[in-house]
Amino acid sequence: MAGLIPQSFINDLIDRADIVDVVGSRVVLKKSGKNYSGLCPFHDEKSPSFSVSPDKQFFHCFGCQESGSALTFLMKYERMDFVEAVETLAKDLGLTVPREKSNRNYIEVDQRIYQALEKAERVYKQRLRGMPAAVDYLKGRGLTGVTARDFSIGYAPEGWHSLSEVLLNEDVSAEVMLKAGLTIKNDSGRVYDRFRHRIMFPIRDVRGRVIGFGGRKLSDEEGPKYLNSPETPVFAKKSGTVRFIRSAQGSAKH
Ligand SMILES: [Zn+2]
Numbered sequence: 275m276a277g278l279i280p281q282s283f284i285n286d287l288i289d290r291a292d293i294v295d296v297v298g299s300r301v302v303l304k305k306s307g308k309n310y311s312g313l314c315p316f317h318d319e320k321s322p323s324f325s326v327s328p329d330k331q332f333f334h335c336f337g338c339q340e341s342g343s344a345l346t347f348l349m350k351y352e353r354m355d356f357v358e359a360v361e362t363l364a365k366d367l368g369l370t371v372p373r374e375k376s377n378r379n380y381i382e383v384d385q386r387i388y389q390a391l392e393k394a395e396r397v398y399k400q401r402l403r404g405m406p407a408a409v410d411y412l413k414g415r416g417l418t419g420v421t422a423r424d425f426s427i428g429y430a431p432e433g434w435h436s437l438s439e440v441l442l443n444e445d446v447s448a449e450v451m452l453k454a455g456l457t458i459k460n461d462s463g464r465v466y467d468r469f470r471h472r473i474m475f476p477i478r479d480v481r482g483r484v485i486g487f488g489g490r491k492l493s494d495e496e497g498p499k500y501l502n503s504p505e506t507p508v509f510a511k512k513s514g515t516v517r518f519i520r521s522a523q524g525s526a527k528h
Contacts, residue, residue: 278373278374279357279360279371279372279373279374280372280374283371283372284345284360287345287360287363287364287367287369288331288343288344288345290367290369291331291344291345291363291366291367292328292331292344293326293327293328293331293332293333293343293344293347294310294326294328295366296344296347296348296363296366297310297312297326297333297344297347298310298326300315300351300352301313301315301324301351303326304322306325308327308328308329309325309326309327309328310325310326310327310328311323311324311325311326312324312326314335314337314338314340315351316335316338316340316350316351317335317337317338317340319337323335323336323337324336324337331343331344333346333347344363345359345360345363348362348363361481370385370388370389372385383507383508384450384453384507386446386447386450387450387453387454387506387507387508388483388484388485388508389446390441390446390450390451390454390456391454391456391476391483391484391485391486391487391508392483392484393440393441393444393446394437394441394454394456394484394487395426395428395474395476395484395487397428397437397440397441398428398429398430398437398474398476398487399426399427399428400428401428401429401430401431401436402422402427402428402429402473405429405431407492408429408473408492409422411473411492412427412473425475425476426476427473427474427475428473428474428476429472429473429474430467430469430470430471430472430474430489431470431471432470432471433467433470434466434467434470435466435467436467436470437456437457437467437469438451438456438457438465438466438467441456448465452465453506453507454506454508455468455486455487455503455504455505455506455509456468456469468501468503468504469487469489469501471491471492471493471495472489472490472491472492472501473489473490473492474487474488474489475487475488475489475490477502477503477509479508483508485503485506485508485509486502486503486506486508486509487502487503488500488501488502488503489501489502
């Protein structure tokens with residue numbers, strides 16, 4: 275169970291969002307005077323009676339009388355509930371939805387873990403391009419560049435701190451990296467990157483957030499052929515989340 279979304283965050287979100295962007299990315303709009311108009315997505319019509327006002331941050335249809343804010347539009351158009359609309363809007367703006375603790379049963383997940391994983395995904399993806407051996411490997415397994423992109427397949431570089439150094443520079447703390455399963459601490463207390471010289475497959479939850487990785491080794495060096503993220507506060511292996519990765523990994527096996 276998630277906690278409550280603070281009202282202040284919702285107000286801030288509505289302030290920052292531009293209804294013209296939100297509607298305009300889903301409905302064809304034309305500027306007409308101060309406003310924008312288009313064919314109403316909520317009723318059948320041949321001439322536009324749907325109007326969006328950037329000043330009022332409000333939409334209104336003179337045909338079917340639907341009206342509301344960017345959030346209302348998302349809820350109606352995408353058939354989302356309020357929380358989903360808030361999350362979608364926040365994601366588009368690059369914001370993380372804060373949660374207030376609502377009851378004792380609610381375990382608050384450190385949002386920095388998700389952020390660290392997302393950053394790691396980006397680093398791995400960037401590194402794939404600079405690693406012909408990894409690209410060749412994927413091609414040899416019949417995976418095209420498009421598939422690699424669609425599944426956000428990446429490459430974890432060689433070296434003990436290749437990833438952690440990049441993330442440290444982006445203000446991800448060593449503690450968060452460890453919690454996210456991106457690094458390992460050995461018995462003597464030494465901390466290093468968990469995934470090295472591996473093809474990386476992000477594992478996502480139903481909302482599309484990266485919650486872990488599966489890594490396939492590229493050379494005959496020691497270590498397991500497949501290495502997955504450990505259990506973390508956001509990644510429980512027993513849940514169904516692992517399935518999301520299988521389809522992509524399946525084509526790269528053997
Ligand atoms: Zn209408």
